[in-house]
Amino acid sequence: ETGVTQTPRHLVMGMTNKKSLKCEQHLGHNAMYWYKQSAKKPLELMFVYSLEERVENNSVPSRFSPECPNSSHLFLHLHTLQPEDSALYLCASSQGSAVGAFFGQGTRLTVV
Amino acid sequence: KNEVEQSPQNLTAQEGEFITINCSYSVGISALHWLQQHPGGGIVSLFMLSSGKKKHGRLIATINIQEKHSSLHITASHPRDSAVYICAGPEYGNKLVFGAGTILRVKS
DSSP, rough: OOOOOEOOSSSEEOOHHHHHHEEESSSEEEEEEEEEEEEOOOOOEEEEEEETTTOOOOOOOOTEEEEETTTTTTEEEEEEEEGOEEEEEEEEEEEESTTTTOOOEEEEEEEE | OOOOOEEEEEEEEETTEEEEEEEEEESSSSOOEEEEEOTTTTTTEEESSSSSEEEEEEEEEEEETTTTEEEEEEOOOOOGGEEEEEEEEEEEEEEEEEEEEEEEEOOO
């Protein structure tokens, strides 16, 4: 248990569906992150929120839409995804620097 | 080309063996993070270090900032150590650069 909780753990969705991934941390951290891990590839940073403001958008397609309503919660809204978007999506949080971030268990997403 | 290189990519060891995983990086970083990812996908932080050596149980991490190299050692390896080990360093600000990971399998 790292203190960062992601739901759901597994998600199967069709290409026309709309779904959301949720991340929650009660560690008092001020930065939250979404990462994507595709098969046999390193983790890729998608978004960074610092003090609830988006400070990094790593050229992510608009079909991924993040939302950070407060410092403890982070969402990733998904719509009209493609099969190649199937991956493990990991949330993390940190106090300041990303080094030392705490990671969630991830959501295994399958787009059919 | 990934700016953080790990070796080996795959490693199979017998229980009890001493294991070393290496991480070299071309980006200028001030600290490095070793992570462990289990088959279910969850990632656990092992070490964050900016100099010298850190030890936690059977795990030892070393770093040489000048040589841009870090190593993770596992003593008396056990099958439960089987996982993917990832090193990561900050590129700038809140951006981490990750290695591709080393898949470790320890056989009993």
